[in-house]
Amino acid sequence: MNVSEPEEITIALIGNPNTGKSTVFNALTGLNQHTGNWPGKTVLQSTGSYQYKGQTFKIVDLPGTYSLLANSPEEQVARDFLYFGSPQVTVVMADATCLERNLNLILQVLEITTKTVICLNFMDEAKRKGIQVDKEKLAASLRAPVISAVARERKGLRELQEQICQVAAGPQGQFQIQYPREVEEAVNELQHLLQSILGQNGNWRWLALRLLDGDPAVEQSLASYLENSRVAATGERRQATCRRKSLSQS
């Protein structure tokens, strides 16, 4: 009997350096983790998994990054994983004691992803400094759930797991920044062109914005993504031809 396993859900964990990503990663995955390097990069790759409500969640601890503009190998790894790795859910870790600094990355992540949870960490430090964050208002403005945590004390991690689970099962959303009219028109045109080349499914708006930026790292990542898809498609065609041949010979 062939019992099919329920598919695992991939979560990307992203945030500025020292926001507690690895603390959350270690607390959730325990010993179920694996480290190595990202292909072709000397950047550490940590993946692990945990079970929640009978479902397997695979979690990828991305390198700390201040932006997704890919000025460093770490930023490129993080950005490419969010875009081309298509995680089902992205968790952005933010330091509640300096939220403004973290908002830059949060907004950039929200432009790429469709299912995001924001984890306001360091709530103990924030409390000590008399900083209060209006979570509901923040969640409403960003159109994404916001939870608070003290990761070092494992506080808030249950709620984080629950939100990840709910967001994974819920509808996709897309936070959209409205740019000036000329930019919007150019984005629209490019977006439709990308859609006609690459297909219906994909965040072509984000790709169009980056191509308009003239971002060489995105052009390069797109070229290698297209090359990999072409190689995979050729491989599948070859396998199908071999299968057909062996069937017709048997």
Ligand SMILES: Nc1nc2c(ncn2[C@@H]2O[C@H](COP(=O)(O)OP(=O)(O)OP(=O)(O)O)[C@@H](O)[C@H]2O)c(=O)[nH]1
């Ligand atoms: N006070 C306090 N400390 C925390 C909290 N969460 C994590 N830390 C501490 O903050 C430091 C950085 O945590 P990490 O988990 O390594 O942060 P990171 O985001 O993985 O850092 P990079 O991988 O360098 O980007 C560690 O010393 C943690 O113990 C928290 O909620 N409150």
Ligand SMILES: [Mg+2]
């Ligand atoms: Mg870390």
